[in-house]
Every structure is written in C-alpha cells, then in structure tokens.
Amino acid sequence: QSVLTQPPSASGTPGQRVTISCSGSSSNIGSNTVNWYQHLPGTAPKLLIYSNNQRPSGVPDRFSGSKSGTSASLAISGLQSEDEADYYCAAWDDSLNVVFGGGTKLTVL
Amino acid sequence: QLQLQESGPGLVKPSETLSLTCTVSGGSISSSSYYWGWIRQPPGKGLEWIGSIQYSGSTYYNASLKSRVTISVDRSKNQFSLKLSSVTAADTAVYYCVRHNEGYEILTGYYTCYFDYWGQGTLVTVSS
Numbered sequence: 001q002s003v004l005t006q007p008p009s010a011s012g013t014p015g016q017r018v019t020i021s022c023s024g025s026s027s028n029i030g031s032n033t034v035n036w037y038q039h040l041p042g043t044a045p046k047l048l049i050y051s052n053n054q055r056p057s058g059v060p061d062r063f064s065g066s067k068s069g070t071s072a073s074l075a076i077s078g079l080q081s082e083d084e085a086d087y088y089c090a091a092w093d094d095s096l097n098v099v100f101g102g103g104t105k106l107t108v109l
Numbered sequence: 110q111l112q113l114q115e116s117g118p119g120l121v122k123p124s125e126t127l128s129l130t131c132t133v134s135g136g137s138i139s140s141s142s143y144y145w146g147w148i149r150q151p152p153g154k155g156l157e158w159i160g161s162i163q164y165s166g167s168t169y170y171n172a173s174l175k176s177r178v179t180i181s182v183d184r185s186k187n188q189f190s191l192k193l194s195s196v197t198a199a200d201t202a203v204y205y206c207v208r209h210n211e212g213y214e215i216l217t218g219y220y221t222c223y224f225d226y227w228g229q230g231t232l233v234t235v236s237s
Contacts, residue, residue: 002155033214035223037156044205044227045156051214051221088156092211092222097171098158 003028004089004101011107017077020104022089024070028099032092034072036065039086039103048087049074076106084108111136113206113228121200121235127193131206131228138187139164144209146224147180147191149202157202161209162189196235203230 005023012018022034036049047056049065052072064075072091076083089101117129131145138145146161160170162180170178174193182189193200207224214221 031219033219033221035221037224039156044229045224046227047223047225050210050223050225051219056225090156090158090223092220095172096169098222100156100158103155 002102003093003097003099004091006087006089006101006104008102009105009107011109012076012079013109014079014081016079017075018079018106019076020074020087020089020106022072022074022101024072024091024099026070027095028070028091028093029067029072030070031094034065034067035090036063036074037088037090039088041085045088079108081108111208111226113208113226115204115206115228115231117231117233119232119234121196121233122237123197123235124195127191127196127200127233127235129191129204129206129231129233131189131191133187133189133208138182138189139184141165142210144211145182145189146207146209148205148207148224148227150205150230151199151202159191159193159204198235201233201235203232205230 033051037045038048039045052067053065062078086103088103093099112134114132121127144161144163147159160180162168177194179192206228208226211222
C-alpha cells in the first residue's frame with residue numbers, strides 16, 4: 001500500500017489532454033513539494049516535474065504539474081503515443097522518508 | 110553530462126547481504142549541494158526509496174528498511190555503495206542509483222526533494 005494514492009490507470013487519444021491525480025496527507029504533499037516521474041518500460045525513470053510545477057530542461061511544456069492542499073495533479077496536453085508510460089508522484093514525508101505513489105499506467109488509445 | 114552506473118551481483122542467496130556500487134562520472138560526488146541515493150522497484154510493483162547519503166557521510170534511510178541498510182561513499186573513487194543485509198525474496202528488484210537534489214524553497218519554506226539523475230538500473234534476484 002503506497003503512502004501517496006494514484007489511479008492505477010489512465011487513458012486518452014492522441015491530441016487529448018489527460019490528468020493524473022496524486023493524493024497524500026498533511027505530512028507529505030501538504031507540507032512539502034511534489035515531483036513526478038515518467039517510467040518507460042526497460043528504461044530508467046525520468047524526472048518530469050519537480051517542486052510541484054517546474055520542468056527540468058528538455059521536458060516539453062505539454063507536461064505540467066499543480067498542487068492544492070494535500071493533492072497534486074500531472075497534466076499532459078496534446079497527448080502523443082510516446083507518452084505511453086507509467087507515471088509516479090513522489091514527495092518528502094515529515095516521517096523522514098521519501099514516499100511514492102503506486103504509479104499510473106497511461107495508455108494512448 | 111552526469112552519468113550513474115550500478116554494478117554488483119545479479120543473484121544473492123536468501124539471508125545473505127546484497128551489495129551494489131554506483132559509479133558517478135561527468136561530475137563530482139563531493140558536492141555539498143546533493144545527496145546520492147538508492148531506489149528499487151520489485152517486479153510488477155512501484156518505486157521505493159531506500160536511502161541517501163551526502164559526500165560527508167551524512168545519511169538517511171527509509172524507516173522500513175533502516176535496520177538492514179547501510180549506504181557509504183568513497184570520494185576517492187567517486188562512488189557510493191549500498192548494502193542490504195538478511196535479504197529475502199521480497200528484496201528481488203531492479204535497483205537504481207540516483208542523484209538526490211534537496212533543499213528548502215525560499216518563498217514558500219516547503220522542502221523540496223527529487224531525483225534528477227538515474228542509473229540504468231540493475232536487477233538483483235534473491236534466490237537459492
């Protein structure tokens with residue numbers, strides 16, 4: 001059971017906008033920032049969003065993050081086939097742990 | 110470009126100690142700005158942070174693994190290492206080494222903590 005809660009799956013058609021939610025508590029998302037990782041099969045996870053809404057260099061602006069209270073969201077606009085991957089949210093928890101969501105498998109239909 | 114590469118045995122017997130090393134290239138491990146960490150992913154499951162270390166040797170570990178984990182750093186070799194003792198089949202996973210970026214946001218005071226560079230990962234199987 002993951003500390004952060006994500007939907008196990010999400011889907012969309014090319015060009016569509018999809019969002020993935022991440023729910024936590026006051027000890028993690030509520031008091032620290034949220035990060036998102038993209039994990040393509042057979043590759044290392046990649047940092048997609050850090051500090052709630054910041055994109056590392058090279059990440060397309062189709063990807064955006066937001067946070068409100070104890071929840072966060074990742075939005076992908078202009079969905080592309082190469083976006084099909086697993087997406088994980090993560091945050092620091094005041095129990096002195098980094099906690100992850102269980103992951104959301106995004107399917108591009 | 111910073112690169113991280115894991116190395117170590119791919120098969121470990123139950124009750125023994127899992128040992129992995131991460132070699133950092135394209136940058137120095139002796140930067141006070143970063144920690145260096147380990148994350149794992151059991152087959153078919155999600156990501157789990159194991160722990161992190163700074164070049165000074167300062168460490169912090171996942172509370173659920175703390176009693177079995179030791180992370181150390183070798184600045185002369187630009188490497189850091191993971192030891193996980195008393196392993197069981199539940200420790201079978203792909204193990205990633207990562208650079209761990211952390212700090213407090215000036216405006217909000219929120220603590221930010223993320224992994225911006227990852228090794229390719231190495232599968233470790235625990236089996237007799």
